[in-house]
Amino acid sequence: MTHDAGLPTHDSHQGVEHAHPTPKTYALIGLVLAIITMAKVSAYTQQSIRPILVPILLVLSACKFAMVVGAYMHLRFDHPLFLAVFGFGLAVAGSVITALMFLFGQYPLPHHG
Amino acid sequence: MAQAVQTTIDAGAVPPVEAPVAPLILEHPHTSTGLDSRKLLMWAFLASDCMFFGTLIATYMVYKNRSIVPPLPRETFDVPYTSVSAFVLLLSSLTMVLALAAIQGGQERRMRIWLSATALLGCVFLGGQFYEFTTFYRDGLTLSSNLFGSTFFTLTGFHGTHVFIGVFWLSSLVAQSFRGRLHQRDSLWVEIAGLYWHFVDIVWILIFTLVYLIPD
Numbered sequence: 001m002t003h004d005a006g007l008p009t010h011d012s013h014q015g016v017e018h019a020h021p022t023p024k025t026y027a028l029i030g031l032v033l034a035i036i037t038m039a040k041v042s043a044y045t046q047q048s049i050r051p052i053l054v055p056i057l058l059v060l061s062a063c064k065f066a067m068v069v070g071a072y073m074h075l076r077f078d079h080p081l082f083l084a085v086f087g088f089g090l091a092v093a094g095s096v097i098t099a100l101m102f103l104f105g106q107y108p109l110p111h112h113g
Numbered sequence: 114m115a116q117a118v119q120t121t122i123d124a125g126a127v128p129p130v131e132a133p134v135a136p137l138i139l140e141h142p143h144t145s146t147g148l149d150s151r152k153l154l155m156w157a158f159l160a161s162d163c164m165f166f167g168t169l170i171a172t173y174m175v176y177k178n179r180s181i182v183p184p185l186p187r188e189t190f191d192v193p194y195t196s197v198s199a200f201v202l203l204l205s206s207l208t209m210v211l212a213l214a215a216i217q218g219g220q221e222r223r224m225r226i227w228l229s230a231t232a233l234l235g236c237v238f239l240g241g242q243f244y245e246f247t248t249f250y251r252d253g254l255t256l257s258s259n260l261f262g263s264t265f266f267t268l269t270g271f272h273g274t275h276v277f278i279g280v281f282w283l284s285s286l287v288a289q290s291f292r293g294r295l296h297q298r299d300s301l302w303v304e305i306a307g308l309y310w311h312f313v314d315i316v317w318i319l320i321f322t323l324v325y326l327i328p329d
Contacts, residue, residue, distance in 0.1 A: 040326060068315050073311045081153070082148075088160055090160070093167025
């Protein structure tokens with residue numbers, strides 16, 4: 001539980017106090033998310049950064065994902081058990097995607113010998 | 114002997130407090146974790162939904178560029194158009210969290226406005242997706258035309274179904290509020306619906322990037 005200065009605190013449903021961002025902060029986060037989305041689309045249109053486009057898009061998407069989950073879904077402020085439960089599902093999903101892409105040759109594995 | 118023990122207990126007991134004690138309001142029954150089971154259940158559902166969408170995304174990625182017959186992704190997608198849809202869904206996440214902040218602050222009218230705006234933005238997204246699907250269909254891309262069509266429509270169709278369920282859920286919350294059955298003390302219901310809605314948004318963040326933006 002975090003108690004950030006300047007943020008309102010109120011009773012959660014777990015009977016403990018924790019801080020949630022204010023509507024102004026939510027709007028600010030929304031603005032940042034919109035800017036990141038615009039950056040993603042503009043990166044897509046730039047031919048000069050094609051070689052590094054995939055890492056750029058993945059990093060920007062990860063930032064957006066973390067901001068929505070952390071701030072809008074309150075996972076940053078909530079009980080760690082929620083993070084553990086969701087993180088487990090997310091880790092399994094990520095592992096499945098990565099494993100299948102290696103298995104079906106989307107990522108070429110190095111050949112030895 | 115029994116009387117002596119009773120006397121000892123009485124002597125060690127805390128005297129009754131005269132001042133009125135504010136009642137401890139627990140909005141959920143006692144649980145072993147101390148957490149509300151409804152919220153924990155929603156997080157568990159979202160975790161399972163992660164795996165569900167994970168397999169769909171993996172299937173799309175695995176079969177990407179393996180279609181033998183056209184149409185292919187590059188000649189099909191209209192990225193500027195889908196970008197607007199992504200903005201709409203992103204904006205709906207903001208209105209959703211503002212609805213939650215409103216009901217937690219006891220502002221029921223404001224909550225209804227934000228919830229209605231969220232549902233409306235969800236409808237706009239669904240309308241956009243419907244238009245996109247019909248355009249693709251006219252261009253010859255169907256569920257059975259090639260691997261791209263099968264995996265694309267399955268993935269985005271299931272996401273659209275989630276959005277549709279979310280819109281229905283939000284609309285029912287607005288209706289409950291108009292009937293006077295959704296107050297500040299019931300904010301957990303809005304929070305749980307919000308978790309679902311934000312999840313739909315983060316899934317679209319991934320789909321938009323992996324399906325639309327990452328080149329072939």
